Amino acid sequence: MPAISVVIPTYNVEKFVRRTLRSIKMQSFQDINVIVVDASTDCTKEVVVKELKDVRFEWKLVEQNSHGGVSNARNIGLKIASGEYIHFLDGDDFIEPTFYEKLYNKAVSKAYDIVVSGFDVVTTERLIVRRCLNNLFLEARGWQALLAQLNQTLRARLCASLFRRNFLIKNCLHFIPERRYLEDTEFLLKALYKAEYVGVVPEALLHILKRPGSVTRSGNPEKFIKDVLQAYTELRNFFEKEKCPELCKKLLKARIGTHILDLIVLSFVSGDYRITKIMLPHLRSLIKEALTPRWKDRIFKIAVLYCPNIAKMLYPIFQKIYVMSVYGLNRKVVNESVNKIL
Numbered sequence: 001m002p003a004i005s006v007v008i009p010t011y012n013v014e015k016f017v018r019r020t021l022r023s024i025k026m027q028s029f030q031d032i033n034v035i036v037v038d039a040s041t042d043c044t045k046e047v048v049v050k051e052l053k054d055v056r057f058e059w060k061l062v063e064q065n066s067h068g069g070v071s072n073a074r075n076i077g078l079k080i081a082s083g084e085y086i087h088f089l090d091g092d093d094f095i096e097p098t099f100y101e102k103l104y105n106k107a108v109s110k111a112y113d114i115v116v117s118g119f120d121v122v123t124t125e126r127l128i129v130r131r132c133l134n135n136l137f138l139e140a141r142g143w144q145a146l147l148a149q150l151n152q153t154l155r156a157r158l159c160a161s162l163f164r165r166n167f168l169i170k171n172c173l174h175f176i177p178e179r180r181y182l183e184d185t186e187f188l189l190k191a192l193y194k195a196e197y198v199g200v201v202p203e204a205l206l207h208i209l210k211r212p213g214s215v216t217r218s219g220n221p222e223k224f225i226k227d228v229l230q231a232y233t234e235l236r237n238f239f240e241k242e243k244c245p246e247l248c249k250k251l252l253k254a255r256i257g258t259h260i261l262d263l264i265v266l267s268f269v270s271g272d273y274r275i276t277k278i279m280l281p282h283l284r285s286l287i288k289e290a291l292t293p294r295w296k297d298r299i300f301k302i303a304v305l306y307c308p309n310i311a312k313m314l315y316p317i318f319q320k321i322y323v324m325s326v327y328g329l330n331r332k333v334v335n336e337s338v339n340k341i342l
Contacts (some may be wrong), residue, residue: 002058003031004162006087006280007077009070010036016042016092016209021051023094029101032057033214035080037073039064044091071175071183078174085162086186089175091160096205103162106199113167113195114140116156118204122212126294132157135202142195143244149192150251152258152291156192158184163191176300181227185259189235189252193242225282232256232286257283257290261297264304266313277308 006024010017017290024034036048038061038183045061074088088209089095099117107115120131130166132155168174171194177181192198231275232252239248248258260283287305292298303311 002033003029004085004087004100005077005081005083005165006032006034006089007074007081008034008036008089008091009073010038010040010044010048011067011070011323012040012042012044013091014040014047016211017044018047018051019094020091021048024089025051025055027095028098029104030057032100033083035061035062035077036060037062037064037076039073039138041068055145058315066177067251069177069180070242072177072180074175075177078168081165082167086165086168087159087162089159090208092209092211094207094209096203096207097203100257101340102203102205107162107164108200109204109214110139110197110199111164111199112139112165114161114191115199116154116161117201117206118155119157119160119206119208120204121208121210124209129210131204134200135146136276138200138202140198140200142198144193145195145198146189146192146248147245147251150248150255152255152293152311154200156188157208158188159207159208161188167195179227179231181224182231182256183227185256186231186235190238193244205341220273222278225279228256228260228283228286254289257286257288260287261290261304265300278342280305280308316339
């Protein structure tokens with residue numbers, strides 16, 4: 001049994017999956033197996049086979065006849081996975097060479113159900129547009145981690161996390177097959193609540209690629225709106241069934257609103273402005289509840305709600321302020337070790 005099973009859903013990512021797979025091949029920890037679930041109509045399959053043909057670890061390519069969505073692909077990988085822990089990685093993201101070493105060592109140090117790391121969001125030009133370092137605490141009870149995630153003192157992401165496989169099986173945790181948006185948020189929040197303990201590795205070890213059009217993956221904003229509202233309702237029902245504290249329910253609305261606001265920001269990064277115009281009339285009440293601890297976030301939220309064109313103008317200004325405050329004048333994107341695979 002491998003220590004970690006890596007589940008990678010792929011759909012028409014021939015331009016990006018090579019980097020993803022090379023970041024796995026460069027891992028300092030190699031007790032892994034890789035499961036690629038592919039439904040592509042481009043040459044993704046050929047790239048995967050070429051990149052993995054000579055690797056030392058086991059790997060499997062599962063071909064789907066039709067694109068059933070990322071949730072369905074992850075569920076297929078979850079059923080096949082045999083590792084002690086499972087990592088869900090998107091086919092256009094990439095990881096630092098010590099990702100598995102650091103997260104697995106943390107995981108087994110106390111048999112954590114979940115371990116999360118920090119992450120970066122990068123553009124196709126290799127510029128960091130956001131960095132989240134989860135450095136406020138190194139472990140928490142599951143319900144505490146859920147509250148921290150909801151109030152944004154923890155910034156966990158599905159692809160920056162390891163999940164103990166037996167924990168997922170015991171709690172019947174899976175992805176809603178028909179959900180194409182917020183499926184990862186829904187899964188993660190449920191998992192955090194069910195976890196006994198959650199471990200944290202504060203470094204940014206995952207690089208999330210935001211490319212043009214990736215925010216509205218299916219090209220169907222109406223589907224996005226429907227999925228957001230369904231995910232919100234499903235999580236509210238879950239919290240009520242599990243008798244979660246009332247604070248969780250209150251923070252949930254704010255967290256979903258913040259997530260929508262984040263997607264609007266990322267749509268500005270990718271140049272896909274239409275999602276903002278289409279979403280606003282339907283999701284305005286949720287966006288109003290978004291948590292905005294920083295002054296620029298509050299200004300940006302007001303601009304998005306009441307004058308999106310001004311928000312579009314403000315974003316690059318705020319982004320320059322953010323980059324300079326975090327990185328100074330050096331806009332270096334990733335560590336030298338990762339530059340080797342770019």
